[in-house]
């Protein structure tokens with residue numbers, strides 16, 4: 101029904117949309133998602149023919165959108181705009197009746213069909229009680245429902261919605277979402293909705309077009325195909341965990357954390373931790389935007405669970421098992437790829453003692469090793485771990501007090517600063 105062919109658009113010299121190819125079939129529900137300013141509303145304007153592409157075409161049943169004319173377009177598509185300026189205090193009923201203009205000629209009076217369409221649209225959007233109120237007095241959410249009523253009164257086969265539920269309370273948001281799905285199912289209305297509500301888009305749409313911030317298409321497919329942590333991270337620069345809504349089965353994206361863009365001087369870091377000693381370091385290093393790998397960690401260890409949530413490259417060892425040769429070898433490979441090794445304030449026992457080999461190995465490769473708040477009292481190996489830690493310090497491992505100091509050190513490419521100097525600790529000093 102609608103075809104976009106190699107669509108490019110610029111405002112002046114500033115390109116906004118680049119290379120969009122898309123087919124929208126009759127009866128489809130398509131959501132267009134993407135960061136602020138990526139060109140979603142511009143795409144709707146191009147679809148309506150209000151804007152003309154710089155190159156490429158927008159075709160409605162084979163006819164170019166920008167050549168269709170206002171009345172012909174209104175018969176094909178009704179629009180719910182993002183934030184319209186309505187300067188005149190029309191009564192709501194009158195504004196909704198304006199949706200009928202494509203069906204009327206000149207100043208002809210409203211027919212009973214027009215009146216029925218308006219009443220039905222007011223009823224469906226729960227705005228009948230607002231019919232006499234001036235539109236300028238409405239709240240944001242009421243106005244959105246009235247604008248949807250105007251679009252419904254138009255009885256066009258296609259609805260173009262630009263963030264049409266952004267001001268609605270939960271009850272009305274769900275009601276309008278259900279209404280759109282019902283219109284689509286019962287009347288075959290094609291719906292193209294721009295939204296920032298990822299979950300609602302996934303619940304109601306059959307396909308999602310994800311635009312990147314440079315206006316290129318980043319992904320197109322079913323919600324399950326498009327909602328992957330990698331796609332959403334790339335487009336929104338946010339770490340998300342994708343789960344399924346247990347009631348509807350639709351994918352649901354939970355933001356885990358925003359990645360800071362200010363990088364560390366060491367773009368790739370390996371972290372040794374375990375037993376919860378890595379919690380804050382894992383989160384903060386991950387947020388810093390560096391590539392973080394971790395392990396070996398025993399399955400089920402709380403640090404391992406957090407590393408999985410954060411989608412980190414992790415070397416695993418079986419639950420409650422000492423760190424074995426295979427895991428150690430895999431971790432050594434990750435250490436070789438890292439520019440720095442951080443060792444969390446871990447409790448040392450015979451099971452994880454071999455990890456300290458990784459620190460020696462990293463120092464031999466002339467890469468920094470940071471020991472975060474090491475303490476003799478955490479050594480449960482009869483002094484072996486503490487002995488090795490002291491040897492590591494002599495060989496150049498740096499001591500840092502806490503997570504903050506670790507990040508501060510990693511922001512600087514040079515050797516340890518005075519605060520992170522090798523504080524001597526004896527088994528008694530703690």
Ligand SMILES: Nc1ncnc2c1ncn2[C@@H]1O[C@H](COP(=O)(O)OP(=O)(O)OP(=O)(O)O)[C@@H](O)[C@H]1O
Pocket residue numbers: 111116134135136137138139140141142143
């Ligand atoms: N009339 C205009 N003239 C010049 N630039 C414009 C115009 N309209 C929009 N832009 C710019 O084009 C880019 C895309 O705007 P658009 O409104 O399509 O983005 P959007 O994805 O809908 O954003 P949002 O999610 O914030 O609503 C933005 O950088 C915007 O500032």
